[in-house]
Amino acid sequence: MSKTIWIVVSLLMLVACSSTAPKWSLSAPKDTATTFITTGSGPNLKSAKADALQQLSNRLIVNVSNTTSTYNEKTTNGTVLQSIKSLGQLNSEQFSFVGNQVLSSETINNQTYVLIEVNKASVFTPIQNYLTLQITPLIDLQKTDQQIIANGLLLWPQLNTAEQYIELLHVYGEDQFSLKSELAQFKNLFMSLISDAELSIQIGSDSGSERLGLAPLLQKEFQTLLTKKQSAKHKIKMIIVGPTVSSYKKAPFFATSITAEQVIAINDELVLRRPISSFEFGLQEVQVLTEASASFFSQLALSQQQ
Numbered sequence: 001m002s003k004t005i006w007i008v009v010s011l012l013m014l015v016a017c018s019s020t021a022p023k024w025s026l027s028a029p030k031d032t033a034t035t036f037i038t039t040g041s042g043p044n045l046k047s048a049k050a051d052a053l054q055q056l057s058n059r060l061i062v063n064v065s066n067t068t069s070t071y072n073e074k075t076t077n078g079t080v081l082q083s084i085k086s087l088g089q090l091n092s093e094q095f096s097f098v099g100n101q102v103l104s105s106e107t108i109n110n111q112t113y114v115l116i117e118v119n120k121a122s123v124f125t126p127i128q129n130y131l132t133l134q135i136t137p138l139i140d141l142q143k144t145d146q147q148i149i150a151n152g153l154l155l156w157p158q159l160n161t162a163e164q165y166i167e168l169l170h171v172y173g174e175d176q177f178s179l180k181s182e183l184a185q186f187k188n189l190f191m192s193l194i195s196d197a198e199l200s201i202q203i204g205s206d207s208g209s210e211r212l213g214l215a216p217l218l219q220k221e222f223q224t225l226l227t228k229k230q231s232a233k234h235k236i237k238m239i240i241v242g243p244t245v246s247s248y249k250k251a252p253f254f255a256t257s258i259t260a261e262q263v264i265a266i267n268d269e270l271v272l273r274r275p276i277s278s279f280e281f282g283l284q285e286v287q288v289l290t291e292a293s294a295s296f297f298s299q300l301a302l303s304q305q306q
Contacts, residue, residue, distance in 0.1 A: 022106045025113045036118040037103075041111055048105070048112040053097050056118060060095065060168060098122045124174045127165045131179060135162045139186035145193055146234075150264045150272040152190030153199075153238060157221045157301035159187070197234035197266075199225045204260075208243040212258070212293055218300075239263040243276075243296065247289075254285040256292040262300070276300065 021041070028039045038059070040052025097118045104115040135158070138151040155162070166183060169175040201218050203209045218240070219226070242260030257279045264272040278295035282288045 020109060020111075022104070022108070022113050022115075024104065024115050028115065031120075034120055036120060036123070038116050038118065039114065040116070041113045043110065043112065045102075045105060045112050045114065048114040049100075049102065049116065052114050052116045053095075053100065053118075056097070056116075057095050060123070095123055096126065120172070124169065124172070127169065128174070128176075131162065131165060131169075134158070135183070136177075136179070139182055141182075141186060141189065146266045146269070146271045148186075148190055149193050149197065149234060149236065149266060152186070152194065153222075153225075153236070153264060154272075154301070155186075155190075156225070193234070194225060196229075196232060197236050198227070198229045198232035199236045199238065201226070201238045201240075203240045204242055208245045208258075208260075209240070211245055212243060212296070214240065214243065217297070234266050235268070237263075237265045239265065249285065252283050253281065254283065254288045255279070255281045256289050258292050258296045260296075 025039045025041065029037050031037050036056055038052045038056040040048050040050070040055055042048035042051050099122050100116050100118045102114055103117050106113050135155070138155045140151070141148075143151065162183060166175060166179045170180050199222065201215075201222060203215055203218070209215050218238075222238075240260055240262055244259050246257045246259075248255040257277070259275070259277045262272070262274050262276055263270065276296060276299045278292045278299065280288045280292040280295065282291075
């Protein structure tokens with residue numbers, strides 16, 4: 001009798017467990033040719049949708065916890081030594097999944113489950129635009145060695161992101177312009193040139209730099225390139241003229257303007273000069289400064305996360 005009771009109880013538990021989530025949340029339908037399919041859950045519909053989109057984001061691109069960087073250095077006899085340096089970063093690229101559609105949703109035991117469809121074009125088009133506007137102009141091989149070095153330094157803070165994006169397009173057959181090959185060629189040439197170079201970073205405005213925390217961010221981003229070499233062929237100086245932080249404070253409005261110039265000189269010759277400026281206006285002083293700073297660092301392709 002007791003054995004029968006235990007069997008009944010076990011069956012009831014199995015039924016209860018199977019009813020805790022929809023079948024499609026345990027085994028989501030496969031992606032189609034034009035859409036991604038993703039699932040998520042949470043205490044309400046909003047959080048469930050956010051979870052589903054985060055799951056898709058993680059599925060598309062997740063950097064390993066210890067990103068590695070290949071660095072070449074020439075010895076005195078001309079031999080090129082190759083070393084691998086860990087940057088110790090963990091990043092999950094975020095996407096703006098515009099136009100996503102909820103295909104199904106269920107709430108069971110106070111937990112909401114969603115099945116979402118995302119148009120692939122809404123993911124790939126912004127990436128292709130970013131690569132076309134920000135990366136392609138930098139990897140032109142028809143430049144002098146000094147221009148290659150300068151463009152490589154501009155590319156460096158966003159190199160890992162660019163490689164991840166291009167690999168994503170390549171995996172899904174969306175790398176229409178063979179950027180993977182072009183970027184690899186440029187990277188190899190840049191690393192060869194930078195291996196026989198010495199880089200230093202100089203920042204002009206101590207007050208503005210300290211207020212924004214610019215110096216440690218630049219040092220961290222270029223740490224693998226900041227090595228002293230006794231007989232380097234190229235002496236490179238990256239100079240930030242500024243930054244100047246200007247504010248307007250007269251309630252209820254606040255405004256912040258940040259301006260600077262990025263200069264790259266190689267062997268005491270000016271190779272690159274570009275202005276950097278950001279401006280934000282709003283009702284919250286802290287938020288205005290935060291957004292202006294984020295825009296400024298974005299133009300330097302720097303992350304404010306330490």
